[in-house]
Amino acid sequence: MAFNYRRIIIKIGSNVLTQKNGLPDQQRIAHLVDQISAIKKQGKEVILVSSGAVASGRSLITVSEKADAVAARQLLASIGQVKLINTYSQLFEKHQILCSQVLVTAEDFRDRKHYLNMKNCLEALLQHEVIPVVNENDVVSVTELMFTDNDELAGLLASMLNANALVILTNVDGIYNGDPKAEGSTVIDEISGKEIDFSAFVSSGRSQFGRGGMITKSTMAQKTAQLGINVHIANGTRENVLTDLLDKSVIHTRFVPSKTASGRKKWIAHSEKSATGSVLINAGAREALLSNKATSLLPIGIVGIVTDFKKGDVIKIIDDSDKLIGLGIAEYGADKARERIGHKNQKALVHYDYLYLQG
Numbered sequence: 001m002a003f004n005y006r007r008i009i010i011k012i013g014s015n016v017l018t019q020k021n022g023l024p025d026q027q028r029i030a031h032l033v034d035q036i037s038a039i040k041k042q043g044k045e046v047i048l049v050s051s052g053a054v055a056s057g058r059s060l061i062t063v064s065e066k067a068d069a070v071a072a073r074q075l076l077a078s079i080g081q082v083k084l085i086n087t088y089s090q091l092f093e094k095h096q097i098l099c100s101q102v103l104v105t106a107e108d109f110r111d112r113k114h115y116l117n118m119k120n121c122l123e124a125l126l127q128h129e130v131i132p133v134v135n136e137n138d139v140v141s142v143t144e145l146m147f148t149d150n151d152e153l154a155g156l157l158a159s160m161l162n163a164n165a166l167v168i169l170t171n172v173d174g175i176y177n178g179d180p181k182a183e184g185s186t187v188i189d190e191i192s193g194k195e196i197d198f199s200a201f202v203s204s205g206r207s208q209f210g211r212g213g214m215i216t217k218s219t220m221a222q223k224t225a226q227l228g229i230n231v232h233i234a235n236g237t238r239e240n241v242l243t244d245l246l247d248k249s250v251i252h253t254r255f256v257p258s259k260t261a262s263g264r265k266k267w268i269a270h271s272e273k274s275a276t277g278s279v280l281i282n283a284g285a286r287e288a289l290l291s292n293k294a295t296s297l298l299p300i301g302i303v304g305i306v307t308d309f310k311k312g313d314v315i316k317i318i319d320d321s322d323k324l325i326g327l328g329i330a331e332y333g334a335d336k337a338r339e340r341i342g343h344k345n346q347k348a349l350v351h352y353d354y355l356y357l358q359g
């Protein structure tokens, strides 16, 4: 039986869209659009996360090697994004499908209002049968404001939109149990559970035009699967990869989803970078939070406030061995929390509904 997903995020990596010389591979893009159109015509909702702005820019302008690297990337992306979206628009038009351009920054995911605006826009596009083509707004996202890569962006969108599946297309068949080029390495077809140390078999090196690499891809995939979303990593350079993947007839890696979380919890799960405060908890609190019961974080289990926060801020919950246990929204500020540390019968600092635990 095929995978019967209703809403799918498809991420196409730089290396899939780019030829060896760094220029866009028009033929491959066309073939992917044909497949995405076929999937759309089966009544599924598709959101495309596409890299390739910088590569497209390279096909239009030459930037001096002496130019500042950040400015060069901004310039290439600004010019290239126009070409990239035009390419998609023309190719989808052949299938009588409308696509749209959505450019986002990491900041848009940190602010709950921006987050909801973005979500509403994407929902409206899907309702109107449009395929949103999303990319990072490379023109304004520089250095520390950037996503790690478009895999991170795709993972955030998958949880934001409660997608059934996230398909990441890269230039290898999936995650190998060793160096993909080494003899004897094979593709791991299913990954489940939390405690996997990817660095044991995934090397930190990136492919020619990739930004994040396979370790960040794997970590993001695992986190997304923990939120109840199927994640597939497959080879975008293979013919018919998308249609074959949904028919379960192509070799690739699938991250088995573990549980489903509420929309709010999904947002909190991805808020680590915007967490302002942090609290230290004792072993008892850790045990209670990680048990199968729905438990809120009570002041009795808190041993210290590491960094201050205000009511409503996302805070990090850290255990006695300095491990990040979870994230949650503070019900009150650090001052009140300090007064209540270790006391019984106090209002929870983080209510269970606003708590995301990563185990």
Ligand SMILES: Nc1ncnc2c1ncn2[C@@H]1O[C@H](COP(=O)(O)OP(=O)(O)O)[C@@H](O)[C@H]1O
Pocket (backbone or CB within 6 Å): 012, 013, 014, 015, 016, 149, 151, 169, 170, 171, 172, 174, 175, 176, 177, 178, 179, 180, 201, 202, 203, 204, 205, 206, 207, 208, 209, 210, 211, 212, 213, 214, 217
């Ligand atoms: N164990 C592994 N399994 C698969 N790929 C790996 C592994 N270790 C390292 N890699 C490298 O990760 C690369 C893909 O990641 P990345 O460069 O981020 O691609 P993309 O541009 O598609 O996001 C592959 O080309 C491969 O060389």
Ligand SMILES: N[C@@H](CCC(=O)OP(=O)(O)O)C(=O)O
Pocket (backbone or CB within 6 Å): 012, 013, 014, 015, 050, 051, 052, 053, 054, 055, 077, 135, 136, 138, 148, 149, 150, 151, 209, 210, 211, 212, 213
């Ligand atoms: N936003 C950039 C791509 C950035 C990126 O992370 O790419 P990838 O390595 O494919 O995840 C572009 O359009 O050129």
